[in-house]
Amino acid sequence: MSKVKENDTVQVHYTGKLVNxxxxxxxxxxxxxxxxxxxxxxxxGFEQGLIDMAVNEKKTITIAKEEAxxxxxxxxxxxxxxxxxPEDIKPEVGMGLVGSRPDGTEQxxxxxxxxxxxxVLDANHPLxxxxxxxxxxxxxxx
Numbered sequence: 001m002s003k004v005k006e007n008d009t010v011q012v013h014y015t016g017k018l019v020n021x022x023x024x025x026x027x028x029x030x031x032x033x034x035x036x037x038x039x040x041x042x043x044x045g046f047e048q049g050l051i052d053m054a055v056n057e058k059k060t061i062t063i064a065k066e067e068a069x070x071x072x073x074x075x076x077x078x079x080x081x082x083x084x085x086p087e088d089i090k091p092e093v094g095m096g097l098v099g100s101r102p103d104g105t106e107q108x109x110x111x112x113x114x115x116x117x118x119x120v121l122d123a124n125h126p127l128x129x130x131x132x133x134x135x136x137x138x139x140x141x142x
Contacts (some may be wrong), residue, residue, distance in 0.1 A: 002141055004053045009036040011139040012050060019131050032139045043068045046134060053138040063132045072129040081118050091119045 004010055011034045015026040027033050035041050037050065045063030053059065065071060085091065095111045099121075113120035 001054050004037070004050050004138065004141055006051070007036065007038040009034065009142040010050060011142075013137040013139060014046075015135045017133045017135075019133065024127065043132075045132070049134065049136060050138065053136070055138055055140060058135070058137045060133060060135050063134065065129055065131050068130070068132045069125040069128040072124050076123040077112060078121050078123070079118050080121055082116075085119070097121065 011032040013027045013032045015023060015028060017023050037047055043063065045061070045067030048067070049059070049061035049063070082091075089097070091097075091111045091114050093111055093114055097109045097111060099107050099109055101107050107123060109121040109123050110126060111119055112122040
């Protein structure tokens with residue numbers, strides 16, 4: 001029976017959860033994720049969890065935050081005066097915003113705090129600082 005090895009292309013169904021059971025993503029209601037391993041497209045712990053799986057095998061893996069999105073980086077928080085926001089934006093904690101970098105590319109932020117005169121934006125990945133649990137089902141190896 002064939003098993004997943006590095007650089008294989010696989011199709012996998014997954015459900016991603018936080019340790020408290022909150023589901024943050026799942027492929028069960030759509031097509032399985034298809035990806036070639038070894039290309040840096042998956043978080044390291046997810047890719048390692050697929051190695052040696054056989055088609056139709058199911059398993060649950062726990063990925064430490066260090067093998068997922070890392071620790072929350074305090075340097076990725078920034079204070080922005082409310083006066084700098086467009087008038088039509090009413091910021092709320094948890095709201096996603098898009099900003100422009102000096103080179104013109106876009107960056108995603110999450111509103112971490114709203115105060116009377118300013119907001120605090122967080123540029124960390126939303127799953128930074130969290131250990132992750134994934135239920136995996138290998139659909140195919142190509």
